[in-house]
Amino acid sequence: xxxxxxxxxxxxxxxxxxxPVVVTQIxxxxxxxxxxxxxxxxxxxxxxxxTVKVLKLxxxxxxxxxxxxxxxxxxxxxxxxxxxxxIVLAASVFGMTKGPKNSTVDICSLWEHALTTGIVCRQLAxxxxxxxxxEEAFVAGLLHDLGKVILICNLEDICEQVxxxxxxxDCLFYEAEKELFDFGHDKIGxxxxxxxNLNPDMIxxxxxxxxxxxxxxxxxxxxxxxxxxxxxxxxxxxxGGDNKIPLMDPKVAEELDLTTENLDxxxxxxxxxxxxxxxxxxxxxxxx
Amino acid sequence: xxxxxxxxxxxxxxxxxxxxxxxxxxxxxxxxVTPLLLKRLAKWGVKNVEIEGQEPKVxxxxxxxxxxxxxxxxxxxxxxxIAKKFSRVREDPFMDKLMKLTIKHLSAHAKPEx
Numbered sequence: 001x002x003x004x005x006x007x008x009x010x011x012x013x014x015x016x017x018x019x020p021v022v023v024t025q026i027x028x029x030x031x032x033x034x035x036x037x038x039x040x041x042x043x044x045x046x047x048x049x050x051t052v053k054v055l056k057l058x059x060x061x062x063x064x065x066x067x068x069x070x071x072x073x074x075x076x077x078x079x080x081x082x083x084x085x086x087i088v089l090a091a092s093v094f095g096m097t098k099g100p101k102n103s104t105v106d107i108c109s110l111w112e113h114a115l116t117t118g119i120v121c122r123q124l125a126x127x128x129x130x131x132x133x134x135e136e137a138f139v140a141g142l143l144h145d146l147g148k149v150i151l152i153c154n155l156e157d158i159c160e161q162v163x164x165x166x167x168x169x170d171c172l173f174y175e176a177e178k179e180l181f182d183f184g185h186d187k188i189g190x191x192x193x194x195x196x197n198l199n200p201d202m203i204x205x206x207x208x209x210x211x212x213x214x215x216x217x218x219x220x221x222x223x224x225x226x227x228x229x230x231x232x233x234x235x236x237x238x239x240g241g242d243n244k245i246p247l248m249d250p251k252v253a254e255e256l257d258l259t260t261e262n263l264d265x266x267x268x269x270x271x272x273x274x275x276x277x278x279x280x281x282x283x284x285x286x287x288x
Numbered sequence: 289x290x291x292x293x294x295x296x297x298x299x300x301x302x303x304x305x306x307x308x309x310x311x312x313x314x315x316x317x318x319x320x321v322t323p324l325l326l327k328r329l330a331k332w333g334v335k336n337v338e339i340e341g342q343e344p345k346v347x348x349x350x351x352x353x354x355x356x357x358x359x360x361x362x363x364x365x366x367x368x369x370i371a372k373k374f375s376r377v378r379e380d381p382f383m384d385k386l387m388k389l390t391i392k393h394l395s396a397h398a399k400p401e402x
Contacts, residue, residue: 267393
């Protein structure tokens with residue numbers, strides 16, 4: 001199957017993962033300069049289930065606010081639109097699609113890997129003190145394997161073929177995809193990310209997280225996702241469909257200044273953040 | 289807490305009164321340590337005094353000692369699992385470094401076995 005045929009097949013899937021309508025509205029609203037905290041607060045508050053999830057996450061130790069945030073509007077005032085938008089996205093994606101029970105790749109394990117990657121990316125952006133927003137880095141990490149979600153949930157036959165190669169050769173999921181087809185989950189993820197109207201840096205990062213040098217324009221997001229994925233795999237939380245670790249691109253290690261000292265600092269901070277992210281991990285299991 | 293005279297700091301608050309050889313109270317409870325008092329205590333030959341406050345970070349020291357010891361007591365299963373993941377890339381110096389750091393930190397972070 002070539003990528004055109006696959007794209008046609010994906011386009012024809014009726015129940016392709018979609019963001020809840022309210023999330024799409026929020027993404028639009030947060031782009032508008034005239035939107036105020038009350039407008040967005042009302043959009044979220046109209047969805048009771050989403051409100052509960054978002055308030056649980058904003059009050060979790062991961063965000064570390066000393067006083068309890070009781071309303072969405074309060075959360076927006078304290079955290080800002082961008083952060084709340086990303087929390088809404090995080091609260092929505094885990095449960096947007098159900099993995100088949102007998103899937104060769106467990107959807108919960110995949111989300112655990114994605115969440116860990118998000119946490120590593122957030123810390124990489126923080127430690128590097130870059131212009132990249134740390135919450136954007138978090139969400140990009142969370143969504144970097146979006147293509148695998150579609151493979152698991154909507155293209156089970158293809159997912160099984162890829163997994164068979166992974167089992168036989170004990171190779172990377174990505175390598176097995178390349179052996180079978182002329183596309184990978186990176187490309188599939190981009191198709192969905194474009195449909196969702198995610199920000200261009202994030203889309204470019206998802207597209208190039210296995211080949212970061214190929215990213216167009218500012219490569220920082222792709223570099224952070226590439227390193228975040230590898231370090232998250234090393235930390236052995238969750239599973240992205242294989243049991244191997246890709247080679248770190250030397251240019252990425254150099255650009256992100258991943259010296260022994262900095263890696264030491266990064267691992268200490270990531271392990272501490274993973275401990276604080278219990279509410280996120282609970283959400284994965286509650287919704288799958 | 290008991291402090292040696294050389295460890296006393298200006299501002300420390302005396303918790304137990306200090307008496308001279310005849311039993312006369314020379315420093316009252318609640319007095320603050322000043323540079324002048326430090327000189328006097330030294331002159332009187334006082335070796336240590338009790339001051340307000342807790343022992344400094346005894347628990348933290350214990351934790352540090354446990355953490356220092358952990359790498360010597362690394363979980364073998366963890367090492368095997370991580371080494372298997374890195375098996376194809378260990379010849380790369382960066383990946384070898386990443387693997388060793390991962391094992392070090394995961395071992396130190398793991399909860400003590402009960």
